[in-house]
Amino acid sequence: MDSHEQHGHSGNTIHLPAPTAWPIVLAFGATLIFAGLVTHVVVSILGAVLVVTACAGWFRQVLPHEAHEDVPVEAHEITIESERTHVTRIEIKEEHRAHLPLETYPVLSGLKGGIAGGIAMLVPALLYGIIGFHSIWYPVNLLGGAGVAHWTNPTTAQIAAFHPQALVIAIIIHATASILVGLLYGAMLPMLPRHPIILGGIIAPLLWTGLLHASLGIINPAFDERIQWGWFLTSQITYGLVAGWVVAHQSRIRTTQSLPFVMRMGIEASGLHSEEGEDHRQ
Numbered sequence: 001m002d003s004h005e006q007h008g009h010s011g012n013t014i015h016l017p018a019p020t021a022w023p024i025v026l027a028f029g030a031t032l033i034f035a036g037l038v039t040h041v042v043v044s045i046l047g048a049v050l051v052v053t054a055c056a057g058w059f060r061q062v063l064p065h066e067a068h069e070d071v072p073v074e075a076h077e078i079t080i081e082s083e084r085t086h087v088t089r090i091e092i093k094e095e096h097r098a099h100l101p102l103e104t105y106p107v108l109s110g111l112k113g114g115i116a117g118g119i120a121m122l123v124p125a126l127l128y129g130i131i132g133f134h135s136i137w138y139p140v141n142l143l144g145g146a147g148v149a150h151w152t153n154p155t156t157a158q159i160a161a162f163h164p165q166a167l168v169i170a171i172i173i174h175a176t177a178s179i180l181v182g183l184l185y186g187a188m189l190p191m192l193p194r195h196p197i198i199l200g201g202i203i204a205p206l207l208w209t210g211l212l213h214a215s216l217g218i219i220n221p222a223f224d225e226r227i228q229w230g231w232f233l234t235s236q237i238t239y240g241l242v243a244g245w246v247v248a249h250q251s252r253i254r255t256t257q258s259l260p261f262v263m264r265m266g267i268e269a270s271g272l273h274s275e276e277g278e279d280h281r282q
Helices: 022-035 041-062 107-120 122-133 137-147 156-160 164-191 196-219 221-226 229-248 275-281
Strands: 013-017 068-072
Touching (some): 022 041, 107 164, 107 229, 122 137, 122 156, 137 156, 137 164, 164 229, 196 221, 196 229
Antiparallel strands (some): 013 068
8 A cells, every 4th residue: 555545545536434324324213212202112112223223234334344435536726815915903902802791880770770660660560459459559468468467368358458567578579679680680781782771671571570470370379360460561561661771871880800800809019910900990
């Protein structure tokens, strides 16, 4: 065997492994084996037969000697030319690599958005109580009813009545959830590429409303039976739009992710950071 044949090339041909269909047969057989687990045992048996047959056929093509074939080739001279006279380079100024987002909202913006959204969503929630049950306390008691002592299987009249314990529990739950989601909006909106208010005000409420609709029957069946999901979604979208608008209209601050770790820790000492980092901090 000469040097050309040792490298898999001889004259105008190239030495390549012979094509085979056994790998496809093997994959199909494995698929039938698993498909039979949810259909019928006969499907798995057929898949096992194909797997054994494919393994035997594939091994015969490589053992004891590999099957090869000579494929004719034609040599073509290709000249690559370009009309550009220089290479255009991407200019990145943030410490030699890009960090996104470069700007974010301060924590206070998330608090403002959460509080504003929490207040705004009270309007559709209270309208639901007034229109449906002639009482503003109905939605309040639905949220904070767990704080009412000895409240088991309450009637509609009981839920529509005023209960101070339920009011306190509802305020705590509503305020906590509103502020936490507002903080989430403050961190999430800078990372949304376009239309952050629409994405955060409509798509996000739709997602968490769908999640609650699927899981509330297990978490709180009594609440799930009485909640009106149309009004609930309306209040959530109101919260999302108002909170997103408030957060999006706050002034942004630059992130410190491009600065050296020692500067983010507030350590000031000569030789610990470059002059470029000092200029960036200033």
